[in-house]
Amino acid sequence: MLKIWSMKQKQQQDEAATAGSKKKKVTAAQLRVQKDLADLSLGSTMKLSFPNPDDIMNFNFTIEPDEGIYKGGKFLFDFKINQNFPHEPPKVKCTQTLYHPNIDIEGNVCLNVLREDWKPVLNLNAVMVGLQFLFLEPNASDPLNKEAAEDLKINREGFKRNVRAAMGGGTVKGRTYDRVLK
Amino acid sequence: MAEVLESSQPIGSMDSRAKWKYLDNILTRTGPFTDEDFPCGEGAIESLSRAKVLVIGAGGLGCEILKNLALSGFQDIHVIDMDTIDVSNLNRQFLFRHADVGKYKADVAAKFVEKRVKGVKITPYCGKIQDKDEEYYMQFSLIVCGLDSIEARRWINATLVSMFDDTDSDSLKPLIDGGTEGFKGQARVILPTITSCIECQLDMHAPRAAVPLCTLATIPRQPQHCIEWAHIIAWEEERKDITLDTDDSEHITWLFQKALKRAQEFNIAGVTYSMTQGVVKNIIPAIASTNAIIAASSCNEAFKIATGGSNPFLGTPGADNYMMYTGDDSIYTYTFEHEKKPDCPVCGNLARPLKVDQRFTLEEFLDGLAERPESQLKKPSIRTEGKSLYYQSPPSLEEQTRPNLFKKLNELVEEGEEVVITDPAIPGQFKYKLRFS
Ligand SMILES: [Zn+2]
Numbered sequence: 001m002l003k004i005w006s007m008k009q010k011q012q013q014d015e016a017a018t019a020g021s022k023k024k025k026v027t028a029a030q031l032r033v034q035k036d037l038a039d040l041s042l043g044s045t046m047k048l049s050f051p052n053p054d055d056i057m058n059f060n061f062t063i064e065p066d067e068g069i070y071k072g073g074k075f076l077f078d079f080k081i082n083q084n085f086p087h088e089p090p091k092v093k094c095t096q097t098l099y100h101p102n103i104d105i106e107g108n109v110c111l112n113v114l115r116e117d118w119k120p121v122l123n124l125n126a127v128m129v130g131l132q133f134l135f136l137e138p139n140a141s142d143p144l145n146k147e148a149a150e151d152l153k154i155n156r157e158g159f160k161r162n163v164r165a166a167m168g169g170g171t172v173k174g175r176t177y178d179r180v181l182k
Numbered sequence: 183m184a185e186v187l188e189s190s191q192p193i194g195s196m197d198s199r200a201k202w203k204y205l206d207n208i209l210t211r212t213g214p215f216t217d218e219d220f221p222c223g224e225g226a227i228e229s230l231s232r233a234k235v236l237v238i239g240a241g242g243l244g245c246e247i248l249k250n251l252a253l254s255g256f257q258d259i260h261v262i263d264m265d266t267i268d269v270s271n272l273n274r275q276f277l278f279r280h281a282d283v284g285k286y287k288a289d290v291a292a293k294f295v296e297k298r299v300k301g302v303k304i305t306p307y308c309g310k311i312q313d314k315d316e317e318y319y320m321q322f323s324l325i326v327c328g329l330d331s332i333e334a335r336r337w338i339n340a341t342l343v344s345m346f347d348d349t350d351s352d353s354l355k356p357l358i359d360g361g362t363e364g365f366k367g368q369a370r371v372i373l374p375t376i377t378s379c380i381e382c383q384l385d386m387h388a389p390r391a392a393v394p395l396c397t398l399a400t401i402p403r404q405p406q407h408c409i410e411w412a413h414i415i416a417w418e419e420e421r422k423d424i425t426l427d428t429d430d431s432e433h434i435t436w437l438f439q440k441a442l443k444r445a446q447e448f449n450i451a452g453v454t455y456s457m458t459q460g461v462v463k464n465i466i467p468a469i470a471s472t473n474a475i476i477a478a479s480s481c482n483e484a485f486k487i488a489t490g491g492s493n494p495f496l497g498t499p500g501a502d503n504y505m506m507y508t509g510d511d512s513i514y515t516y517t518f519e520h521e522k523k524p525d526c527p528v529c530g531n532l533a534r535p536l537k538v539d540q541r542f543t544l545e546e547f548l549d550g551l552a553e554r555p556e557s558q559l560k561k562p563s564i565r566t567e568g569k570s571l572y573y574q575s576p577p578s579l580e581e582q583t584r585p586n587l588f589k590k591l592n593e594l595v596e597e598g599e600e601v602v603i604t605d606p607a608i609p610g611q612f613k614y615k616l617r618f619s
Binding site for chain 1: 332333336340344381384385387389390391392393394395396399400414415418419527528533561563565566567568569570573574575576577578579582583600601602604605606611613
């Protein structure tokens with residue numbers, strides 16, 4: 001009896017010890033994301049949404065350009081930030097099939113601050129503004145969708161027509177794109 | 183513990199001290215730089231033999247560090263490593279033999295050094311540093327890191343900083359961090375909350391050199407570009423549903439075949455299986471001599487700290503704390519003081535206990551904080567590790583977290599849990615451990 005009692009006490013102590021030590025602390029990566037969220041200045045064309053508001057490391061990001069070739073569209077991205085942020089950049093993917101020279105049909109994005117030019121001093125705002133810039137000024141020199149890049153380089157008017165067709169859910173050169181009009 | 187050590191190694195006994203003759207030359211004499219408090223002689227010998235030191239990592243650096251510490255007179259060493267020995271480690275991780283392949287590094291390294299250096303006790307733990315709690319780390323006098331992961335370094339740094347309690351001098355655990363990358367390396371000493379910490383120094387780690395995605399996708403020029411393409415683009419396209427495991431030889435073979443085919447299309451030579459493995463796992467060629475130099479420097483600092491000021495060590499308040507070595511530029515080293523960042527997310531502001539009425543709503547709590555002269559909050563956002571309590575921005579998150587403002591603290595936060603508050607008006611952050619009343 002006495003033995004069971006002391007075992008029980010021991011167990012309670014152990015539980016108390018683990019409860020105390022398992023109390024997790026906010027990580028440096030979470031803290032940095034929290035600061036970055038407070039520092040966002042995105043205007044009305046960009047929005048974030050959080051499927052799980054307790055998890056600020058994973059969220060959706062929407063761009064609705066109000067000028068340029070892609071005006072009228074609504075473009076969706078998925079942000080995944082890991083515990084090595086800001087040493088590592090966020091992982092960003094477009095969740096739609098777009099006709100865009102710098103975004104491939106898997107949703108990979110060629111944006112310098114997402115890879116080769118990422119630095120820990122950059123923040124989420126810089127990434128988001130960079131993404132929006134891709135819709136205002138798509139560029140043919142960083143091609144991920146080679147056909148779209150060729151079109152843009154050779155025939156800008158034709159490229160614009162293709163963008164409109166693709167954004168409406170149409171087919172360009174045999175590939176059907178997602179309808180992304182608002 | 184101390185009794186055991188004393189009986190096997192009587193301090194001051196001529197017999198057992200004979201092998202430490204050269205060490206004792208340093209420990210029993212003062213020099214031009216020794217501290218006036220240096221416990222020259224028996225005091226220094228005793229504090230060295232009683233120091234309990236933790237080595238994190240038993241790889242390239244770890245093997246050197248364990249050997250150096252044991253041969254410097256440390257007698258109670260613990261070592262953590264989660265990895266097992268791979269045949270490719272054997273060229274430089276000299277505590278391992280071919281027959282050890284597949285065994286845990288920490289186990290084999292501990293046994294090897296114990297066998298070769300009589301009187302030293304090495305306690306291995308084969309697992310992750312995250313398995314252990316503050317109580318475990320509290321037992322050590324100092325910690326020496328030989329890690330290759332920045333994430334692990336950030337974790338141990340944040341843990342040691344948060345353990346610091348200014349009413350308990352025992353809670354200050356010096357962290358000596360060695361790191362190498364090819365011909366380059368660094369040794370630095372972190373005295374939590376006193377010197378700058380690893381998080382303050384995060385920008386000293388060059389981010390992994392990356393090639394623009396469009397280069398990989400359209401105009402690969404090097405064999406590595408073809409491998410990166412297979413890794414980032416082809417895998418996602420063709421095997422999206424399978425999680426890439428870089429230790430799975432079938433996965434590496436698949437990437438290798440893909441990369442090889444692409445290299446042939448672009449007339450690029452040089453893609454091999456081992457290069458594929460190297461690129462995918464981000465392996466930077468390890469150089470044994472760099473490890474030796476950095477480990478020597480790290481252990482020298484450990485020795486100076488453990489002997490109670492035999493000489494000024496890196497990280498002595500107000501002095502240099504960071505030594506970098508650039509072996510590809512002759513044998514250049516540069517030592518400097520990396521300054522603490524006042525807004526560092528880890529050491530900028532430590533969690534302080536805060537007594538609050540648990541029936542307060544979150545809004546009442548935040549209003550109360552705003553009135554405290556120290557905080558001067560204007561637009562605070564607040565979270566715990568697991569919960570977003572209230573965010574001012576972006577608007578969607580503000581809306582989602584707004585209902586929490588009207589909940590009572592005890593519905594949102596556990597007793598003793600840490601909350602972190604940031605505000606655009608303040609550069610750092612406030613951390614509090616809530617104590618309910
Ligand atoms: Zn710091």
